[in-house]
Amino acid sequence: MTSLRDRRVVVTGLGATTPVGGTVPQTWDAILAGQSGARPMEYDWVSKYELPVTFAATIKVPPIEVLTKVETRRLDPSSQYALIASREAWADAGSPDVDPERLGVVIGSGIGGVWTLLDQWDNLREKGPRRVYPLAVPMLMPNGPAAAVSLELGARAGAHTPVSACASGAEGMGYAIEMIRTGRADIVVAGGTEAAVHALPIAGFAAMQALSTRNDEPELASRPYDIDRDGFVLGEGSALIVLESEEHARARGARVYAELASVGISSDAHHITAPEPEGAGASRAMLAAIERADLDLRDIIHVNAHATSTPVGDIAEYNAIKRAFGDFTDHLTVTATKSMTGHLLGAAGALEAVFTILSVYHRTVPATINLDHQDPAIALNVVTGEHQTLPAGDIAALNNSFGFGGHNVALAIRSI
Amino acid sequence: MAQSEQEILAGLADIVNEETGLDTASVEMDKSFTDDLDIDSLSMMTIVVNAEEKFGVRIPDSEVKNLKTVRDAVTFIGGAQS
Numbered sequence: 001m002t003s004l005r006d007r008r009v010v011v012t013g014l015g016a017t018t019p020v021g022g023t024v025p026q027t028w029d030a031i032l033a034g035q036s037g038a039r040p041m042e043y044d045w046v047s048k049y050e051l052p053v054t055f056a057a058t059i060k061v062p063p064i065e066v067l068t069k070v071e072t073r074r075l076d077p078s079s080q081y082a083l084i085a086s087r088e089a090w091a092d093a094g095s096p097d098v099d100p101e102r103l104g105v106v107i108g109s110g111i112g113g114v115w116t117l118l119d120q121w122d123n124l125r126e127k128g129p130r131r132v133y134p135l136a137v138p139m140l141m142p143n144g145p146a147a148a149v150s151l152e153l154g155a156r157a158g159a160h161t162p163v164s165a166c167a168s169g170a171e172g173m174g175y176a177i178e179m180i181r182t183g184r185a186d187i188v189v190a191g192g193t194e195a196a197v198h199a200l201p202i203a204g205f206a207a208m209q210a211l212s213t214r215n216d217e218p219e220l221a222s223r224p225y226d227i228d229r230d231g232f233v234l235g236e237g238s239a240l241i242v243l244e245s246e247e248h249a250r251a252r253g254a255r256v257y258a259e260l261a262s263v264g265i266s267s268d269a270h271h272i273t274a275p276e277p278e279g280a281g282a283s284r285a286m287l288a289a290i291e292r293a294d295l296d297l298r299d300i301i302h303v304n305a306h307a308t309s310t311p312v313g314d315i316a317e318y319n320a321i322k323r324a325f326g327d328f329t330d331h332l333t334v335t336a337t338k339s340m341t342g343h344l345l346g347a348a349g350a351l352e353a354v355f356t357i358l359s360v361y362h363r364t365v366p367a368t369i370n371l372d373h374q375d376p377a378i379a380l381n382v383v384t385g386e387h388q389t390l391p392a393g394d395i396a397a398l399n400n401s402f403g404f405g406g407h408n409v410a411l412a413i414r415s416i
Numbered sequence: 417m418a419q420s421e422q423e424i425l426a427g428l429a430d431i432v433n434e435e436t437g438l439d440t441a442s443v444e445m446d447k448s449f450t451d452d453l454d455i456d457s458l459s460m461m462t463i464v465v466n467a468e469e470k471f472g473v474r475i476p477d478s479e480v481k482n483l484k485t486v487r488d489a490v491t492f493i494g495g496a497q498s
Contacts, residue, residue, distance in 0.1 A: 070437035130465055134458040 009180045009248050010416065011257040011357050013093025014240030015085035018351060019235050019341050022061030023088055027341075027351075028358055031366045032387050036340050038218035038233050039329040045199040055218035056197045057185045057235035057342025074135055075148055076113035081238035081347075082145035084154060086189055090153065093242035094254060095141070096187060097199025104157035107240065108168030108192040110346030110403070112142035115198055143194045145238070157185040163346070165403030167237065168192050170349025171413055173261025176243045177402035186248040191350030192236035202234060208273065210310060222343075222352045223370035224307035224336035225314055225378050232308040239351035251332040257361045260353075261396070261412040264289030268406030275313055275402060277318025285397060285408035286324040293412040295349060295396050297328045300412075302365055302397035304356040305380075307336035308343050317400060318378045333388055334380045335359075336368045349401030353411050357397040360415050363390040418497040424471065431466045435459050445487040451487075465466045473497055 014024045019037025021027035037057040038296065046054050063080040064072050072080060086105075089413040090096075116139040123131045138144055144159040150159035158179065160170040169192020176190030205211045214221035222233040241260075249256055266288065268281035275282065290300060303321065307314050307415075322329050337355050344351055359365045365388045399411045417469070419427075428445035437458055449455045458482075464475050467489070473496035475483075483489045 068437055070435070073435070385420040 007181050008246040009243050009260050010178045010246045011241050011260055012244045012249050012254040013094060013350040014257065014354050014357065015089030015241070016237065016239040016354055017059060017061060017081050017084045018028070018237040018239070018344070018353060019057035019060055022066065024343045024354060026327040028158045029183055031337055031340055031355065034340065034367060034369045036219035036222070036369065037105050037235065038221055040218060040326055040340055040378040041197065043189070049199050049203065051199060051201055051202055051233065052211055053211045054215045055221065055233070056202070057231070057233050058357060059236055067109045068191045074139070076116040076139040076144055077256050078113055079139070079145040079148040080157060081195055081236070082107050082149055082193040082240065085191065085193070085238040085240040086149040086152060089189060089213045089242050096244070096252060096254065098187050099157040100154045102157055103145050103153060103155040104176065104179050104188040105153065105155045105159040106162065106172040106188055106190040106344050107146040107149060107409040108162040108164070108172035108350070110163065110165045110168050110194055111196045111395065112337070113140035113144055113200060114201060118141040118198055119201060123150050128254055128352060133274060149189060153189065164407035164409070165405055166343065166348050167346050167401040167403035167409040168346035168349070169351070170263070170353060170399065170401035171265070171407070173241065173243070173260060173350060173411055174265060174361065174409060176261065178261055180243060180245050187244045189240055190243055191238065191353070192347040193238035194345040194347040195236050195305055196235055196345055197236045205234065212309065220370055222339050224305070224309045224368060225376045225380070225382055226371050226373050227373045229309045229311060229314065231310055231398070233342035235344040237344050237351065238347050239354045241354060241357070256416045258357045259414040259416055261293035261295070261414045262331045262409040264292060264412070270406055273404045275316035276406070277316050277319065279316055280322050281406060282317060282400065282408045283321030283324035285410040286320065289410040289412040293396070293414065295412060295414070297325055298331065299396045300398055301331060301395050302333045302356070302359055304352045304359065304397065305334055305336050306400040306402050308338055313402070314375070315377055317402070319378060321380065329379070330381065331364050332381060333383060333390065335365050335383045337366055339369045339371070347407060349399065349411070353399045353413070356397050356411070356413050359390065360395060360397050360413050363392065364388070365390060418494065419471070421490055421494060424493050425486065427470055428486065430461050431470060433480060435462050435466070443486055445485070445490065446482060447486050448484055449486070467493060471497060
């Protein structure tokens with residue numbers, strides 16, 4: 001009998017809609033070209049409320065260009081993004097033939113259907129309760145995207161929505177690994193989605209001084225590790241992957257990108273928003289992922305960092321990496337793709353997992369942009385300028401995600 | 417001002433199309449909302465509220481269950497307008 005650890009979980013499909021592209025290939029090409037998705041927001045509420053931040057990394061391809069009018073009407077944007085990503089991921093995996101009761105969906109979200117919540121609140125106040133859309137509740141509930149995708153695919157093994165702020169997407173992938181390892185499913189569509197580029201989240205993040213206010217230069221605003229970083233850039237979109245037991249994938253001759261080898265999870269219990277400054281919790285998550293994947297520190301050669309471009313967060317993550325890797329820190333090729341995509345909150349970990357998977361698959365690490373003067377307090381080998389090639393042979397990488405509330409999630413990805 | 421049955425039917429078909437994506441031509445007088453057009457109760461409520469706005473009438477919640485066919489709705493709206 002095989003042990004749980006022997007039941008390997010592999011990645012057979014990728015899907016995404018992001019601030020830099022409407023698909024994974026478009027997004028990957030844009031990232032390798034160093035393109036920023038940050039741009040001025042074109043909503044009337046920006047000037048109406050005199051928001052202190054007037055830009056965001058908004059979706060590159062509006063859903064109305066790819067979905068039907070009825071789909072966009074009956075689904076919150078967070079579900080629309082997930083549906084778009086799921087269709088790409090499923091097709092990319094070869095639309096596998098699978099028993100519906102062995103197919104699961106896990107889609108994390110940090111905030112849920114905030115567009116619907118606010119729009120329907122406006123309807124209630126301006127037109128009365130009868131004008132509140134009857135689908136308001138299923139549209140605004142955070143599990144709406146997972147439910148929509150399970151309906152789309154006929155997935156009956158379970159549909160789940162981990163909520164852990166900016167670690168939600170990574171946690172979704174971790175949950176999916178466990179679903180397959182424990183025998184609940186053969187295939188799980190997993191990741192995250194977020195559509196929170198709206199006045200209230202922006203005002204809230206701005207009030208806590210978490211956002212960059214570089215309104216005149218949106219493309220230069222997300223600058224992880226740079227000495228002049230002043231906060232993150234809010235992004236939106238969805239990234240989903242098709243995870244499959246290796247046995248199932250091999251039996252159907254599927255193309256395999258990489259192994260999603262493990263998830264490491266911890267919580268800080270330190271502060272509701274501030275990361276534990278020494279990185280104790282985050283380093284435990286990284287070490288747990290490495291151990292559970294049967295890897296050694298020296299096996300990890302690449303880290304796609306959480307690195308949101310906040311002054312405090314980037315240093316805390318560096319401290320955590322240093323604490324976990326010690327002298328091996330110098331062996332890591334690090335990148336911060338949020339410099340281009342902005343911060344997709346509950347979809348961030350999922351999108352960066354896709355990048356990490358592609359980095360391992362293509363042996364290519366995208367460069368971090370806007371890193372003009374690296375913070376001297378952060379001694380990491382960060383890729384800048386041109387993308388960097390990874391060596392041939394067996395390699396492994398980590399993807400870090402941390403969320404308000406002290407949630408730490410690290411995913412280990414290994415070449416096949 | 418009262419509209420003709422055909423005008424109400426056409427307006428109702430537009431509302432159904434917007435909410436469900438069904439072709440307007442499929443919204444015929446003798447079709448049942450649930451059995452033929454596959455419209456669920458949530459969509460029906462949206463259609464009713466949009467019809468109230470479009471036709472300037474009030475359709476009480478207690479009346480909605482009686483609107484089984486498209487003709488039922490057209491007749492009720494026509495009657496409420498006159």
